Amino acid sequence: MTNPLDAHTARIGRGLHRFRRLQGIKQSHMAELLGVSQGSISRWESGTHAPDAPMRARIEALIAARVDTTGDAALKRLIETSSLRIHLICDATHRLLAVSPARAQSWRADAGSYIGTSLWRYASPEIIAAEDGLAERGWFDRPFQSLRFHTGPNASATIVIGAGWMEWESIPLADGRIGRLTMAVSDIA
Incomplete structure (x- = not known):
């Protein structure tokens, strides 16, 4: 299994490239904008190589x-009123952008307090493995990609991921960046 920090560093590089x-x-x-070399x-x-912590931030x-x-208001409204267990994250940083009530209900924390926070630390081993395979699937080459995979539970008592099928879809957002719609398709009892 890949170290989540290594995968995080790779995501930052892919996100910067995209x-x-x-x-x-x-x-x-x-390089000029960031004050570093090309x-x-x-x-x-x-x-x-990985940027140091201040540069990564x-x-x-x-x-x-x-x-x-304005541009994504309808998307946000759809997610926030959906009966599906779904949430939207930044594809590059895993920061939570929007969450449905059904998804928030499965978490044992105030979902609103996680908006803008990376959910990466709550990833299950299967999510980490799926993330590691995205580049070779061409995920970062264009939007509107999708992936369905099985995940086991994570070890978190707050942002709970149960065993079951998960589906990811990459979608362009109004600011030109890419979001990832994440849906729990079914859980195994």
């Missing part, structure tokens, strides 16, 4: 998807 491509920004310009950007994107703030109050 952000640049979607925004039409060259590595050299991104080689650093290249190494981060390829996953051969700057990159996350730059690439993190947000639910736009």
